[in-house]
Amino acid sequence: MVIFDEVHHAGANAAWGVSAQEAFAAGAWGILSLTGTPFRTGRDPIVFVPSEDGNARPHYRYSYDHAITDSACRPVQFVEARGETTFRTPDQQTHSVTFDDTGVTQARERGRLRAAIEWIGEGSIAERMLIDANQYLLSLRQRGDTDAAGLVVCIDCDHAARAARHMASRVLGFRPVVACSRLHDDNDPDPANAIRLFRASHDPWIVAVNMVSEGVDIPRLRAVVYLTNRLTLLSFRQIVGRVVRTDPANVDDHGRVYLPADPQLLSMARRITENVDLLPPPLVIITDGERALRVGSGNGGDHPRGSFEALNTVGEQGGVFDTDGRGAHADLVACARLFIEREGLTGTDPESLALAANDSPELRRALLALQQRPR
Incomplete structure (x- = not known):
């Protein structure tokens, strides 16, 4: 056999x-x-x-949906990050596009996503995801999940280095573990050792490019920050798969993915429990060279010349939805955050509380009532 x-x-x-x-x-x-x-x-x-x-x-x-029912896999929550992006396209035109804008061209839609994942600065969409995800990990650790960890998936090693520097200066106060084939810091171990050491440690964060994907099992991972240009359904499912593994020490938990509110990403997230047979051709956002901003399967053809430049992004609260079909819009999550602060709650987080309001009309009314009160 x-x-x-x-x-x-x-x-x-x-x-x-x-x-x-x-x-x-x-x-x-x-x-x-x-x-x-x-x-x-x-x-x-x-x-x-x-x-x-x-x-x-x-x-x-054996589908992911069945695995959740059998408690073989965790359910997942998807937290959206919204806001405004400003970028310059290869034709030297500057554009400002928000994730609430509708009817935008495909080029501007792609530029919006590129700017959201590439621009890592104070007040940016990327920073919003990193700070919110870190606060979530801290809340889990305070509630007893003492080795809860997160993964930041980046575009390339340069992008990973920028993310690590920003997390050290603005989010954590220390450098996260970095697993990348090209080292930007002499103190970083080689990627294989970085992953091995991180798996056995209590470090809260690992920043990686393609190293933590299929076949890498780190049960203590609870959150993923999606800052990569990998947009195929296969890649998306493999990245989300890093936080669906059950952990015997925390059987009642769930995974969480922080991602820009890009329509394609949100569509893949909402279909995560569906069976998949046929997949579209490989799709990537090319981030450098003359083919920058062109999205496709690499089959050639005409493309704009010049360079794309992310100029700025401003992050805002987004909504949240989960694999159980529940959802909460951004205003409700913001009210939940305010409710937790005013009541001094320690046993929950804004996204989970907002989702819980789906099952409790009384809780939903209490949260929304905060919109009418002065802060």
Whole structure:
């Protein structure tokens, strides 16, 4: 009996796949193949797995939705960050676009997201996510989850270095752990050791690019700050997957993802519990060179020349929703934050309290009443 875990790595024509077929095709009594990624990027077949159009057709599917029901995975809350972005496009035009603006062009929509994730400064959208996520971790630790940790996913090593510096100066007061292939600080360990040490430590934050993704299990991760330009459904699900692993020490917890209120990101978040068969072509926001601001699958074609420049962003409170179908708009979250401050509550946080108002009309009325009171 042969059991393959993460079988999608064994492409039928790749080295591992050929070796697996030579070793087991004729001699194995039974083969059990397991994976959470039922396809390969190039759509080539996976060994011992029936497929159609490059996607595996499993004999049995265990969905994330079922895993939540069985308490095998945590539910997840998604916290939106909104606000205004200002950026200069390759045609040297300056634009200011908010996440509440509708009917914007695709170019401005892409520029809005780029600015939100790239610009890390005082009062920025990125800072808003980092500060709120850190406050959430602190509240979890104060409530007994003493090793609760968070992950910041960045674009590249330069971006990760900026995020780490900003967190040290404006959020934490010390440098977070950084796992990146190119070191910007002599005190940072190599990425493999950084992840290994972080997994066993009580450090609250790790900043990474692509190092903490598929196959990396850090059960104490509770929050992800999404500051990456990886916009494929596969990448999004793998990043969210870092906070869905249950932790036996905290069986009643949930994961949380902080992300800009970009329509594409929010759509993927709302569909996180759905079964996925066919995926769109790989989609990235290119962040440097002549192809900057072009979004596509890298297949060539005309593109604007010049450089994109993020000039500024101003972060604002966003809404929150979860995998149970509950949601709360930004005003309700803001009221919940004020309610917690006025009542001196320590057993909850604004987003969780706002979501709880879905099940309690009395609580919802009490929170919204604060909109009418002077602060």
